[in-house]
Amino acid sequence: MKYRNYIVATVLFAFAATFVNAKSVNRLEEEFDINKVIFIEDDQDWELGFDTAKYLPENFDPYSGAFSLKAINYIDDCDEIDLGFETAGYLPAGFDPYIQ
Numbered sequence: 001m002k003y004r005n006y007i008v009a010t011v012l013f014a015f016a017a018t019f020v021n022a023k024s025v026n027r028l029e030e031e032f033d034i035n036k037v038i039f040i041e042d043d044q045d046w047e048l049g050f051d052t053a054k055y056l057p058e059n060f061d062p063y064s065g066a067f068s069l070k071a072i073n074y075i076d077d078c079d080e081i082d083l084g085f086e087t088a089g090y091l092p093a094g095f096d097p098y099i100q
Helices: 002-022
Strands: none
Touching: none
Protein backbone atom coordinates (compact mmCIF):
# COMPACT_ATOMS: atom_id res chain seq x y z
CA MET A 1 0.00 0.00 0.00
CA LYS A 2 2.85 2.40 0.83
CA TYR A 3 4.56 1.61 -2.47
CA ARG A 4 1.41 2.53 -4.41
CA ASN A 5 1.04 5.78 -2.45
CA TYR A 6 4.64 6.74 -3.24
CA ILE A 7 4.12 6.11 -6.95
CA VAL A 8 0.90 8.15 -7.04
CA ALA A 9 2.54 10.98 -5.08
CA THR A 10 5.54 10.96 -7.44
CA VAL A 11 3.36 11.10 -10.54
CA LEU A 12 1.25 13.92 -9.10
CA PHE A 13 4.42 15.81 -8.13
CA ALA A 14 5.79 15.40 -11.67
CA PHE A 15 2.57 16.81 -13.18
CA ALA A 16 2.53 19.70 -10.71
CA ALA A 17 6.20 20.51 -11.40
CA THR A 18 5.49 20.52 -15.14
CA PHE A 19 2.62 22.97 -14.80
CA VAL A 20 4.50 25.22 -12.36
CA ASN A 21 7.55 25.47 -14.62
CA ALA A 22 5.56 26.06 -17.78
CA LYS A 23 6.09 29.46 -19.36
CA SER A 24 3.60 31.36 -21.41
CA VAL A 25 4.51 31.80 -25.04
CA ASN A 26 4.96 35.40 -26.06
CA ARG A 27 3.69 35.76 -29.59
CA LEU A 28 3.39 38.89 -31.61
CA GLU A 29 -0.25 39.60 -32.23
CA GLU A 30 -0.97 40.70 -35.75
CA GLU A 31 -4.23 42.03 -36.98
CA PHE A 32 -6.25 39.90 -39.34
CA ASP A 33 -6.30 41.19 -42.91
CA ILE A 34 -8.87 39.57 -45.18
CA ASN A 35 -6.80 40.54 -48.23
CA LYS A 36 -4.00 38.22 -47.09
CA VAL A 37 -6.24 35.16 -47.16
CA ILE A 38 -5.43 32.91 -50.10
CA PHE A 39 -8.48 31.42 -51.73
CA ILE A 40 -7.87 28.21 -53.59
CA GLU A 41 -10.54 27.56 -56.16
CA ASP A 42 -10.67 23.94 -57.15
CA ASP A 43 -11.95 23.57 -60.70
CA GLN A 44 -13.05 20.01 -61.02
CA ASP A 45 -15.77 18.31 -62.96
CA TRP A 46 -18.24 16.46 -60.82
CA GLU A 47 -19.30 13.04 -62.00
CA LEU A 48 -22.87 12.45 -60.87
CA GLY A 49 -23.31 9.10 -62.54
CA PHE A 50 -25.99 10.25 -65.00
CA ASP A 51 -26.36 12.66 -67.89
CA THR A 52 -27.69 15.97 -66.56
CA ALA A 53 -28.48 17.31 -70.06
CA LYS A 54 -31.60 15.12 -70.20
CA TYR A 55 -33.10 16.96 -67.22
CA LEU A 56 -32.37 20.54 -68.36
CA PRO A 57 -34.22 22.69 -70.92
CA GLU A 58 -32.83 22.94 -74.46
CA ASN A 59 -29.95 25.41 -74.86
CA PHE A 60 -29.68 25.78 -71.10
CA ASP A 61 -26.84 28.05 -69.98
CA PRO A 62 -26.61 28.71 -66.23
CA TYR A 63 -24.39 31.74 -66.80
CA SER A 64 -26.61 33.54 -69.27
CA GLY A 65 -29.41 35.88 -68.32
CA ALA A 66 -29.62 38.66 -65.81
CA PHE A 67 -30.25 38.23 -62.14
CA SER A 68 -32.98 40.37 -60.69
CA LEU A 69 -33.31 41.24 -57.02
CA LYS A 70 -37.05 41.47 -57.61
CA ALA A 71 -37.08 37.69 -58.06
CA ILE A 72 -36.28 37.23 -54.36
CA ASN A 73 -39.34 36.94 -52.13
CA TYR A 74 -38.72 38.87 -48.94
CA ILE A 75 -40.77 38.40 -45.80
CA ASP A 76 -42.17 41.67 -44.54
CA ASP A 77 -42.08 41.87 -40.74
CA CYS A 78 -45.16 44.09 -40.75
CA ASP A 79 -47.39 41.47 -42.32
CA GLU A 80 -50.05 40.15 -39.97
CA ILE A 81 -49.98 36.34 -39.81
CA ASP A 82 -53.25 34.52 -39.24
CA LEU A 83 -52.75 31.09 -37.67
CA GLY A 84 -56.43 30.25 -37.63
CA PHE A 85 -56.75 30.23 -33.83
CA GLU A 86 -56.28 32.64 -30.92
CA THR A 87 -52.76 32.36 -29.45
CA ALA A 88 -53.47 34.34 -26.26
CA GLY A 89 -54.87 31.24 -24.57
CA TYR A 90 -51.51 29.47 -24.92
CA LEU A 91 -49.32 32.31 -23.60
CA PRO A 92 -48.66 33.39 -19.99
CA ALA A 93 -50.60 36.33 -18.59
CA GLY A 94 -49.03 39.66 -19.53
CA PHE A 95 -46.77 38.12 -22.17
CA ASP A 96 -45.05 40.68 -24.42
CA PRO A 97 -42.52 39.29 -26.94
CA TYR A 98 -40.92 42.70 -27.43
CA ILE A 99 -39.79 43.11 -23.81
CA GLN A 100 -36.36 41.65 -23.10
